[in-house]
Amino acid sequence: xxxxxxxxxxxxxxxxxxxxxxxxxxxxxxxxxxxxxxxxxxxxxxxxxxxxxxxxxxxxxxxxxxxxxxxxxxxxxxxxxxxxxxxxxxxxxxxxxxxxxxxxxxxxxxxxxxxxxxxxxxxxxxxxxxxxxxxxxxxxxxxxxxxxxxxxxxxxxxxxxxxxxxxxxxxxxxxxxxxxxxxxxxxxxxxxxxxxxxxxxxxxxxxxxxxxxxxxxxxxxxxxxxxxxxxxxxxxxxxxxxxxxxxxxxxxxxxxxxxxxxxxxxxxxxxxxxxxxxxxxxxxxxxxxxxxxxxxxxxxxxxxxxxxxxxxxxxxxxxxxxxxxxxxxxxxxxxxxxxxxxxxxx
Numbered sequence: 001x002x003x004x005x006x007x008x009x010x011x012x013x014x015x016x017x018x019x020x021x022x023x024x025x026x027x028x029x030x031x032x033x034x035x036x037x038x039x040x041x042x043x044x045x046x047x048x049x050x051x052x053x054x055x056x057x058x059x060x061x062x063x064x065x066x067x068x069x070x071x072x073x074x075x076x077x078x079x080x081x082x083x084x085x086x087x088x089x090x091x092x093x094x095x096x097x098x099x100x101x102x103x104x105x106x107x108x109x110x111x112x113x114x115x116x117x118x119x120x121x122x123x124x125x126x127x128x129x130x131x132x133x134x135x136x137x138x139x140x141x142x143x144x145x146x147x148x149x150x151x152x153x154x155x156x157x158x159x160x161x162x163x164x165x166x167x168x169x170x171x172x173x174x175x176x177x178x179x180x181x182x183x184x185x186x187x188x189x190x191x192x193x194x195x196x197x198x199x200x201x202x203x204x205x206x207x208x209x210x211x212x213x214x215x216x217x218x219x220x221x222x223x224x225x226x227x228x229x230x231x232x233x234x235x236x237x238x239x240x241x242x243x244x245x246x247x248x249x250x251x252x253x254x255x256x257x258x259x260x261x262x263x264x265x266x267x268x269x270x271x272x273x274x275x276x277x278x279x280x281x282x283x284x285x286x287x288x289x290x291x292x293x294x295x296x297x298x299x300x301x302x303x304x305x306x307x308x309x310x311x312x313x314x315x316x317x318x319x320x321x322x323x324x325x326x327x328x329x330x331x332x333x334x335x336x337x338x339x340x341x342x343x344x345x346x
Contacts (some may be wrong), residue, residue, distance in 0.1 A: 011041045013075045019082035020074075021339045022067050024117070025130060025331030026088045028052060028104035031059070033066040034332035035074045035081075038340070040141035042333065044074035056099070056111040064120020078122070083343045085126045085335030086117055087133030094175040097127045103195070126339040130331055132169045132178055134324075135162025137334025138281055142326040147278035151180065151271050152324060153264070154284035158195055159203040163275065167341060181207075185266050202267040206260050208286050211239045215256050225252035243288050247295050257288060257295070258302045265306025272307070272315045283324030290323040 016037035025032040027050060034045040048066050050059060063086070071078055091100040097114025099105065114127040128136075135144075135152035144150040144164070154160035159181030163170040170177040181203040182196060191200030195209065204210055216237060219225060226245050231237060246253035268280050282290075282300070289296035300323065308316040326333060 009041075010043055010045075011037070013043060016041065016043055018080055019343070020071075020076050020080050021083055021085065021336040021343070022070060022081055022123075023085045023133070023332035023334065023336030023339065024063050024067065024087065025133065025335060026050065026059075026063070026086065026113075027130070027331075028089065031063055031066060032328070032332050033063070033070045034329065034336065035070050035076060036333055036336045040137075040333060040337060042329065043076065044070050045329070045332070046070050046073060052105055053107070056105070056108040056113060057116065060113060060116035061120050063117045064122075067117075067121040067123065081123055083126060083339040084117070084121060084123045085128060085133065085332075085337070085339030086114060087128050087130040087331050087335040087338075088113060089130050090176070092127070092129065092175050094127055094129070094171050097125075126335070126342045128169065128335060128338050129162070129171065129175070129178070130335075131160030132162035132164075132171065133332075133334035133338060134160070134283065134326075134330040135164050135178070135281075135334065136169050136337050137326050137330035137332075138283070138324050139164040139334075140337040141333060142330060143281050143322055143324050144279055147320075149275065149277040150279045150281060151178075151275065151277050152281045152283060152330075153180065153268070155206065155264075155282060155286040156208055156284040158207050158209070160284070163277075165275075165277075169338060169341075180267065180271055183267050183270050185263060185270075202263065205263040206267070208239045211242060211256060211260055211286070212237050214259070215242055215252070218252055218256065223252050226250040227253060239286050239288075243295060246288075247293070257299055261299050261302035262306045265303045266310065268303065268321065269307050269310040272311055272319055276315065277319065279320035279322065281322060281324040283327070283330060287323055296323070 022035045030047045035043050098112045114125050118125040138144045149165045152162045161180035163178040182201045184200045186200040192204035194201035194204040242253045288299045
């Protein structure tokens with residue numbers, strides 16, 4: 001059965017502005033589906049398991065069913081749904097609406113995901129990269145709503161990113177635009193190996209996977225840390241654990257997080273010098289509490305300090321660097337927003 005969550009930001013059907021759009025955010029573990037009105041305000045939300053081993057056809061059928069269920073949950077007749085947006089992890093061919101070889105969806109290679117979901121729900125579907133969809137969500141109704149152009153970095157197991165310029169989501173000519181997690185920040189032969197198989201990429205230094213690896217290396221090299229006692233008791237080394245120990249004053253944990261910030265500052269500077277956007281936003285699961293915690297604020301301050309050291313002065317002064325605000329809702333809201341853009345164009 002779908003799992004729904006309470007959200008005080010949901011609006012009632014009576015307050016909503018037609019037409020309605022549904023966004024689907026496909027992840028390696030869960031599929032989120034949400035319905036928003038013409039102003040991007042959510043009415044309802046639900047989640048179902050992805051069940052990757054069952055294959056893409058099975059998942060397509062459940063995505064189609066989730067679309068119909070979330071409309072019913074909101075009390076919206078399906079005739080008032082203008083279009084569905086589907087955000088998926090890559091790699092993909094966006095114009096063709098199909099996956100290529102997505103790393104975290106094993107066995108789903110070359111599947112025509114857009115058209116199969118459309119057939120299962122009976123509605124037209126707009127296909128997008130999940131990070132680009134999240135970026136558009138922040139641009140439309142989140143932290144980037146006052147920007148003309150912005151870049152979103154999602155900090156998690158990997159580093160996702162999306163670029164929005166005006167109403168344009170930068171997909172690129174080969175559906176691989178906005179892959180800022182794979183900016184090269186170290187070109188030496190022994191640079192860290194990225195999950196994509198190449199060396200020296202930003203993701204290899206700043207992802208959750210990288211934080212754990214760098215922390216483990218420091219411990220193995222003999223650095224003292226309060227982490228050791230937790231790990232000896234069977235605790236799992238995660239960025240969350242590193243953050244907890246940093247907040248409690250552990251020097252190694254704090255060093256790892258601030259070093260991560262500096263690496264991010266280098267990558268962000270490269271993006272600023274390439275695009276000169278209004279803003280850079282940071283989202284995802286690894287923001288160390290964001291603006292709500294001292295550690296999160298210190299993390300952001302260290303990123304800004306590194307940018308100031310490396311960027312053109314005018315860019316360091318004028319470019320807004322801040323945390324995203326939509327959290328896990330960004331993906332489905334942004335997918336719905338991209339569906340709305342295509343609906344308006346047509």
